[in-house]
Amino acid sequence: MSLSTRALLNEIGAELTKSLRAPEFVLPTLLMPTTFYLLFGVMLSQSGGAAAYLLATYGVFAVMGPSLFGFGAGVASERERGWLSLKRTAPVPGYLYVVARLAATVLFGALALLPLYAAAGFAGDVTLARSDWALLLLCHVLAVVPFSLLGLAIGFTFGANAAVAIANLAFLGLAVLGGLWFPASMFPDGLRAVGQALPSYHLAEVALAVVRPDPTRKVLPHIAIIALTTGVLGALAAWRWSRQR
Numbered sequence: 681m682s683l684s685t686r687a688l689l690n691e692i693g694a695e696l697t698k699s700l701r702a703p704e705f706v707l708p709t710l711l712m713p714t715t716f717y718l719l720f721g722v723m724l725s726q727s728g729g730a731a732a733y734l735l736a737t738y739g740v741f742a743v744m745g746p747s748l749f750g751f752g753a754g755v756a757s758e759r760e761r762g763w764l765s766l767k768r769t770a771p772v773p774g775y776l777y778v779v780a781r782l783a784a785t786v787l788f789g790a791l792a793l794l795p796l797y798a799a800a801g802f803a804g805d806v807t808l809a810r811s812d813w814a815l816l817l818l819c820h821v822l823a824v825v826p827f828s829l830l831g832l833a834i835g836f837t838f839g840a841n842a843a844v845a846i847a848n849l850a851f852l853g854l855a856v857l858g859g860l861w862f863p864a865s866m867f868p869d870g871l872r873a874v875g876q877a878l879p880s881y882h883l884a885e886v887a888l889a890v891v892r893p894d895p896t897r898k899v900l901p902h903i904a905i906i907a908l909t910t911g912v913l914g915a916l917a918a919w920r921w922s923r924q925r
Contacts, residue, residue, distance in 0.1 A: 699788055738796060742820070743824045744851055755831070755836060781828075830917075858884060864876065
């Protein structure tokens with residue numbers, strides 16, 4: 681095993697350990713999406729289709745928390761404490777810090793999806809083929825990437841207190857306007873247009889194509905917009921990171 685690989689695994693392990701030792705971060709991240717799902721997708725649902733619909737949208741919602749708050753507020757706090765300056769003195773490539781945080785966020789996001797999937801399968805009676813469960817999981821896990829890049833840009837731009845506030849605004853705005861809590865079709869035209877410009881809306885549409893196949897639903901335009909948005913957020917995060925060095 682090379683030195684870089686060993687350093688990366690150690691960084692990922694340290695990130696996971698640090699996250700799991702913070703109950704104020706772990707409990708809301710793991711429990712809130714599943715609690716919302718059980719309330720609105722199972723207990724208050726008036727139709728059987730709501731459970732499958734909300735599984736797709738709440739899966740995107742479940743990975744937003746660790747992505748925005750782990751990368752956003754977390755990076756800003758470590759930057760203010762001088763931890764990033766200390767990291768630069770270590771004999772390992774600086775990019776391993778970002779790669780490790782992204783990998784830890786992907787693993788934590790997958791962990792947040794487990795209780796949601798269990799609730800959908802056992803309480804919501806959502807039935808999908810094994811290949812569709814795997815495809816849905818892939819869609820939700822990949823949703824970590826654009827949200828993490830947004831969180832990283834926030835963390836490298838604002839101070840710790842401001843980053844928390846802005847990450848909260850982004851979290852709620854992406855969830856509500858992106859149609860993750862309620863279908864975007866329920867919104868007035870103006871709000872619906874704003875929501876359709878957000879990555880959360882297009883990620884939800886891709887996930888919905890898995891749980892509710894519809895020949896009229898065009899998935900490729902949504903994937904193209906997600907790729908474009910991810911590229912823009914990646915460039916923004918890289919620019920803000922370069923300003924820190």
